[in-house]
Structures are given as C-alpha cells and as structure tokens.
Amino acid sequence: MATHAVIMAGGAGTRFWPASRAKTPKQLLPLGADPVETLLAATVRRLAPLIPAEHVTIATGAALVDATARVLPAVPRAQLLAEPVPRNTAPCIGWATATILRRDPEALIAVLPSDHYIPDEAGFLRVVGRALEGAKAGYMTTVGIVPTRPETGYGYIEVGGPLGSSPDLLQVARFVEKPNRERAEEFLRGGKHVWNAGMFFFEGRVMMRAIEAHMPELYRGLMLIEAAAGAGPSDEAKALAEVFPTLPSVSIDNGVMEKAKGLAVVKGDFGWNDVGSWESAWELAPKDAHGNALPEGAIAVDARGNYVCDRTSGTTGTRKRVMALVGVEDLVVVETDDAVLVIPRSRAQDVRAVVEELKKRGDTGHL
C-alpha cells in the first residue's frame, strides 16, 4: 500500500493581479516567506519526507502544464494531469484518484491544495502522518486547522469525539458553510470547530466507492475515461476532451464529504495560511524594522508597513530596478513588465475590480 499525493494546482486566481495571470496563477508565484520558491514547489518539497516526488500527481489545467512542469522538475511529466476545462474539485480528485488506482490499486492518497503556506513543516508532516493512518484505517480523513481568529472566509468542520483507539483521529460531526461574524466568533469560543483547509486523505478505492454512491453521474464519466485509457493514450485523450467538460462542476466537500459516512478529522496547528491576498503576502514576507517588505536595494524614506513586489523580468543594462517609497504607509505596490498596481493593504481584496475592468475592456493580454 504505497502513498501518493494529488496536488490540486488548477487555480487561476485573480487576487494577486498583476503578478498572477491566467498563465501564472497564484501557485506559480513565490508568495510565501521565501522570495524565490513558488507555493507549488514548496508544497511538493514540504511533502517529500512522506511522499516523494515520484509519487506525486499534479492536477492542473491544460494551459498551465508547461509552466507547472518547469516548477517541478522532479515530478514525472506523465503525472501532470491536464484538465481540459476546470470542473471544480470533485471531478479533479475523482479523475486523479482513478488515474493513480490504474497503476496502484492499493493506493493511499493525500489530496492537498497547491497554493497555501505552512511555516511549521515538521508539525505539518506529523499531522499528515496521522491523517494517513486514518486513511489506512479506512476513513476518508481531513485535516482541520485550529482557528486563530473568527474567520468568515472559510468553511468549518464541527469536530466530534475520538474515533477508535487513536486520540488524534476525531469524528466529523458536520461540515459547516462559511459562517457570519457572530457564528465565527461562537466557533472560536466553542473550540469544537476547525477550518476546512481542503486537505483529504483516503484509500483510492474508498474514494471511488464514495463517488459512486454520492455522485453517480461523475462516477459514470470517470469510468468512460478509464475505459478509453485502457484502449490507449489517444483514446484516453479523446475521451477526456469529450467527457471531462460534461462532468458535474461540484466541490468534493459538497458532492462527497458532506454526504459520506466513515469520515475522520485530525486537528492541525502548524501556522497554516491560505495566502488569500496581497495582505497575506505582506504578513508572510520578511519585513524591515518599519514593517516594510521590499525588494533588495529598495529605498524607503519615512515609509511604514508597505509591501512592494517587483516581478519585472530583470535589469536594465547592468542596473537593477530601484523601488523608492517616500512618506507612504500600508500600501501594496506590484510591478510586472506590463502592469503596475498601487492599492492600500487594507483594500487588497479590491484588486478584483481591476481584473473586472480589464475583462470589460476585453484586454485579455493583461489578464
């Protein structure tokens, strides 16, 4: 029973425009504490002590396969799955699971997002180890992040009592949609709720049975693709292009987890951060004594709490680009070769308005 990982790397977020683009989404950017390592590369590296790159499958979009491969030279190219169109997480996980089962019918699988940041990597590995124990015992196991604030932007999991002999493996009382502020504060006080961080651990066969039971339409589609795959690569590609777009666009939470029995949750407390906006990137980045996170060589005069991201492609002649901030506070300034964004940190979510405006203009070049 070998352990495999499925890293979901199909995201095409707009919250990091202009650094994130259709062809360079968030997971392909170095938004953690390291100024170079992308979130995706960090995800694979972090997992390596438990699941080496040869056992890693990446689920991504057709347009992102090449860029993804460049970031992950150690992952075999055949394990980069290119979804013809994005259909949310249930088809993604279902297809990746079926693909892995083809090679390894006993596979134990960890599904992880590709675009989060985890500072306590040893703590993370301990939790993953326990979650894999749960999976080995036959449970579809999730990791629930112990909340540190009354967050209204995440789904929650209500935790029940212990399951079996391990004190770490807990019952899932229920999945809870994003709460309002008041409920989020109750959750934080009550201590029974954890954040759903989109990490799932299961035996491949268990997941396929759960999909068959709760999403029969998805199951039938996946079986069509599997049958074609048995006939050869060109049949598989054809079936994928025909069938995948017809699969129900549903999340694994809504489609399977909320309906399934035999769930478990392991609590995690390893400084998880979903890097949701430039504000989070500022929080994670190394900062000077005045709270500025700046590129090397930047000049800050009487400036505090600013985040400057230089994603331009390089130097002019022999000169590096100089970023100079004077007398400004709590700003985000992002530079690329073809765009500049200036926005207060507190309004980082509003970068979406810029993306909307570009869409309205039909300016796909900048998207």
Add this chain to the structure above:
Amino acid sequence: MATHAVIMAGGAGTRFWPASRAKTPKQLLPLGADPVETLLAATVRRLAPLIPAEHVTIATGAALVDATARVLPAVPRAQLLAEPVPRNTAPCIGWATATILRRDPEALIAVLPSDHYIPDEAGFLRVVGRALEGAKAGYMTTVGIVPTRPETGYGYIEVGGPLGSSPDLLQVARFVEKPNRERAEEFLRGGKHVWNAGMFFFEGRVMMRAIEAHMPELYRGLMLIEAAAGAGPSDEAKALAEVFPTLPSVSIDNGVMEKAKGLAVVKGDFGWNDVGSWESAWELAPKDAHGNALPEGAIAVDARGNYVCDRTSGTTGTRKRVMALVGVEDLVVVETDDAVLVIPRSRAQDVRAVVEELKKRGDTGHL
C-alpha cells in the same frame, strides 16, 4: 539690430527623479500640459514668433549637448554652447552673450530659462515684446511675474515707478532674496513685488559693459576665451576647457543685476509656472473627473488626486503597460525602466532624500 535668444538649459535637477536623471534633466522632460513636448522644446517653439530658432543659442552642459540637439532640430548645432562645467548663470550668460556679439555686434538678447511652463503664450509674447523695447532703449530689462500666492521659494523684485514714456517699463527698486512667509504675505498684499523668473533682456554690449564693471574677473576670463576664438576653433576649445572652470560661480542676479544701474522691469501675468516638483506637474497635467492625471489606458478605482507618470520605454510585445490605482489618494507614482517612485503629492519635494540615498550608495546608474 537683430534679436537673439539665449536659453539656459544646463540644469540637472533632481526633483523629478526618477524621470529626471543626470542625462535627462527636467528641461528634457514633457512636464507641461502636453504629454510629449519637452519643456525645452516648448520654450523654443513659444518664442518663435519673435525670435526664430536660427537666432536661438542654447547654453547647456557638455554631457547634455547631444540630447539637447535631438530635442531642438531647428536650432543650428553651432549655437549649442557646451559649458565644460556648470558655473552658475553669470558665466553662462556672459559667454553666450560674447559668442553672439562675435556674429552680431548689435545683438539684442533675450535670456530665458528652459524649464518653465507658460500657458498663455500670446500674453507671454506681448510681455517679451515690451521687455525687448526696454532693452532696445538701453535698459537691462527683466520680467517680473505678478504673484498669485505668498511664495517663499522665489526671489522677488520690488517695482518702482514708470521709466520714460512707456507705461509698461518700470523701475527696479531692488532685488529681494527669498522671503520668509510673513514677508511673502506682505509682498502679496502690498502689490509692489513681483517674482524674479530669471528672464533678462538687454543689448549684448550693455551686458558686457555691466560684466566688465561689476564682475571684472569674469570679464577677463571671457576676453581670454574670445581671443582664443579669434585664433580658431581648436584654440577656442582649449581656452574654454582651461578658463571656464576658473570663472566665478555666481548668479547673474547676485553678480550683475543687483549692482547695476539702468535696470527696468516689465510685469508679466501669463500663468507662469516654474514646474518645481511633481506637485506642479500634477497641477499642469490634464486630469479626469476625480483629479487623477494618468497615462492613457490606466485604471483608477475609487482613486482621487493621483499623478502617474509612465516613462518606461514602451510596450511588452504588443501590450501597453497598464497602471492600476485602487483606493489611493493624492499620490505620485513614477515609473521608468529602472526605477519606481511612490510618494504623496504633498511630500513631492522629499524625492531629494531618495537622490541623496542613491548618492550615498554610489549608485550613479540611477542618478
């Protein structure tokens, strides 16, 4: 008696960093209302109805001659005077005057700064016409700008009664150094003071006599250069390189005007602006309904009173650079290929701190 102009274009200001550089000073930037025309080109064009480009002499620095020539294709190259080192305005005006007198001993000369902005060009030409009348009558004539605010950053001229028959030609009671706020407010209320805008009109011979009388050391140096010029171009170049650096570094105001007799002043009221900082550039630039002065195609969401200057060298592939501002107010954002500045408009003068830091680092590439 032909009329000539001397445009003083040797400035190497730092107040428009990162757009202004040692090799691209303020006068070579389009900082007026026109997005393309440089302040220097505008100065020559504006003057053309009275003094055509063939009669224009440009006093600049050796390092700026080529860039200056590119901006002024109509000015004969021989009339671009390259000062080996900057020695303030008295040597500059003295040398340019001597050079013009060589070709035209009867020359009437207008000396003008190259880096100011004048919206009312017809009004400006009327005032220049009157000042040239004063010069023709033998007065060293200045133009005094009618103040619109209690400015403490300029020198003033106290105006006396009429001179002779023209009601426009007034006596100069005295030159006044930059006042403090209280005096500047008195000046504004009193109505007897005008701003010294560094414009001078005189017969060349009159100026040479005044230099001889009040700056004999400068006069002797100029005569050495003139004698060498009579012997041929290579002698002239040699004398210039040897003598010019030894000339007293004094302004024409301090060295000549404040001591000379026979001065006149004409009041000017043509919207003059010395374009002293990015704040002035914002004032002059066309703005949208929310007071933003932005490059074409920029996106402003809930942004007010901002000035964005894109001096990058062009497009990325077929895409233009997009500048996006969200939720920010009264900022200046300046982009070049190798630098970015973000500063509140109200602190525009503090860009000097950045230039100082670059000097301290020995980073001449960005200066």
